[in-house]
Amino acid sequence: MKRILATLGLAVLACNEPTPPSRGGTYNFADTIPPDTIIVFHWPSSRVPVRFYAAPQGNLPFLVQRAFAAWAGLFLYDELTGTLASDSLTADVIVIWSDSVPPDAPPDTAGALGACNGVTDVPTVDSTSRLTGPFHIQLTVLTTAMYTPGQVQACMRRTIIHEVGHSIGLFLHSPAPGDIMHSPPLVDAPSEQDRRTVERLYHTPATILPPP
Amino acid sequence: MHETVGRSDATVGRSDGRTARAVFALILLSISPTVRLSAQVSLQAAAGVRYTSTLVHDSIVTGVDVRPRLAPAFSVTATTPIQHGWAVAGIADLSWSTLERHDQGGPTVDLGGLTTLAVEVGVRHPLVTGLSGRLAVGGLKYFPGNETGIFRDGSGGILPLGGVALSYVPPAGIAQRWGLGIEARYDLHAFITPALRNRGFTSSRAVHRVALALRAAWPHASGQP
Numbered sequence: 001m002k003r004i005l006a007t008l009g010l011a012v013l014a015c016n017e018p019t020p021p022s023r024g025g026t027y028n029f030a031d032t033i034p035p036d037t038i039i040v041f042h043w044p045s046s047r048v049p050v051r052f053y054a055a056p057q058g059n060l061p062f063l064v065q066r067a068f069a070a071w072a073g074l075f076l077y078d079e080l081t082g083t084l085a086s087d088s089l090t091a092d093v094i095v096i097w098s099d100s101v102p103p104d105a106p107p108d109t110a111g112a113l114g115a116c117n118g119v120t121d122v123p124t125v126d127s128t129s130r131l132t133g134p135f136h137i138q139l140t141v142l143t144t145a146m147y148t149p150g151q152v153q154a155c156m157r158r159t160i161i162h163e164v165g166h167s168i169g170l171f172l173h174s175p176a177p178g179d180i181m182h183s184p185p186l187v188d189a190p191s192e193q194d195r196r197t198v199e200r201l202y203h204t205p206a207t208i209l210p211p212p
Numbered sequence: 213m214h215e216t217v218g219r220s221d222a223t224v225g226r227s228d229g230r231t232a233r234a235v236f237a238l239i240l241l242s243i244s245p246t247v248r249l250s251a252q253v254s255l256q257a258a259a260g261v262r263y264t265s266t267l268v269h270d271s272i273v274t275g276v277d278v279r280p281r282l283a284p285a286f287s288v289t290a291t292t293p294i295q296h297g298w299a300v301a302g303i304a305d306l307s308w309s310t311l312e313r314h315d316q317g318g319p320t321v322d323l324g325g326l327t328t329l330a331v332e333v334g335v336r337h338p339l340v341t342g343l344s345g346r347l348a349v350g351g352l353k354y355f356p357g358n359e360t361g362i363f364r365d366g367s368g369g370i371l372p373l374g375g376v377a378l379s380y381v382p383p384a385g386i387a388q389r390w391g392l393g394i395e396a397r398y399d400l401h402a403f404i405t406p407a408l409r410n411r412g413f414t415s416s417r418a419v420h421r422v423a424l425a426l427r428a429a430w431p432h433a434s435g436q437p
Contacts, residue, residue, distance in 0.1 A: 017269070017417070018269075018404075018413055018414065018415040018416065018417050019414075019415075020269065020270045020271045020413070021411055021412025021413060021414075022412070023271075023272055044319075045319050045321045046319065073364070075361065076270070076361055076362060076407065076408075076411055077270070077276060077278060077313045077321075077323070077361055077362070078313070078321070078323050078324075078358075078360055078361045199272050200272060200273060202272075203272040203273040203274060203276070203315070204273050
């Protein structure tokens with residue numbers, strides 16, 4: 001009996017309140033409109049899962065799903081979840097090829113830099129500080145130099161993760177080349193600093209609301 | 213509870229050989245524990261509700277707490293008769309709930325289902341008429357509905373658990389005949405998952421669980437501990 005009580009007592013003592021890990025080391029995610037308007041946007045818990053539409057051409061749906069999973073997988077408390085939408089009219093984020101559709105090929109990261117480009121259009125904000133429509137992401141195969149299909153695929157994979165990063169609220173670029181939100185993206189996946197930054201963003205009060 | 217211990221008596225004739233006696237003795241030895249167990253052990257089933265304290269507390273700009281909602285809780289306990297004031301008990305305890313994230317000053321978000329199963333062994337002791345106490349130790353396993361978030365890398369195996377319980381069975385009337393009563397259970401374990409470790413949590417968090425339940429016993433007998 002005494003032994004059991006002692007065991008329980010020791011268990012209580014051994015389980016002090018643990019200290020949460022440090023979350024220092026982030027880059028700026030909030031855009032500003034001079035002089036003092038700060039733009040902070042993230043998808044609130046009431047608006048997840050975020051609905052992504054990927055034009056059904058080539059392997060775009062796969063690439064978009066993969067990119068979103070790369071971000072969603074960073075969160076410890078399921079702050080961000082997403083789903084592929086079958087209809088662009090109901091989507092929160094629309095992803096398309098801007099012109100040619102690259103062939104599906106095993107990615108070749110060597111020499112992939114400059115093989116593609118991506119642009120994210122942030123919707124306008126109305127007088128109630130609410131976005132007026134979906135985010136639009138366009139992906140382009142660059143033809144200024146010759147790239148193999150594998151190099152284009154490698155470029156697209158990292159570029160889509162980067163652009164999806166903008167669509168979930170990381171409006172600014174990271175100055176660190178090791179972050180996926182660096183411009184242009186030089187790495188294949190979000191870094192620890194990307195993770196800490198997006199975690200911080202999703203626990204910062206937003207100043208911009210999503211579309212109704 | 214005091215019950216008659218089942219016994220098997222047998223007489224072996226002198227004319228039987230040594231081998232026959234040995235075989236018979238072996239049979240008796242192998243059967244006897246089963247007979248005794250079935251005659252001695254009583255079962256108690258309990259159903260109620262459980263509160264679980266915060267599993268994870270984090271600070272990301274503001275405070276974040278993750279804990280299960282109030283949950284239905286069921287348990288089955290097998291108890292031996294009291295000998296020298298004590299009985300031995302084996303307990304299986306199941307509860308299922310919804311895990312929630314509570315953002316300080318913000319919303320509460322559903323994180324999916326969460327089932328827990330605990331298996332314990334302990335001792336039971338009558339305190340005053342109708343009231344008994346129990347101490348138990350064992351293991352607890354989490355079964356998350358979604359392998360995401362804090363459970364993305366699994367639940368981390370079986371967690372050591374210790375607990376106490378108080379049961380009250382009114383010492384007369386129908387309640388006594390059916391072994392009906394109430395039970396309050398408290399247990400404690402240390403919680404951490406592989407995903408939390410991977411994110412820099414270096415120590416476990418003490419998780420307290422409290423359950424209130426109605427219980428019934430089989431066989432229905434007087435003097436239920």
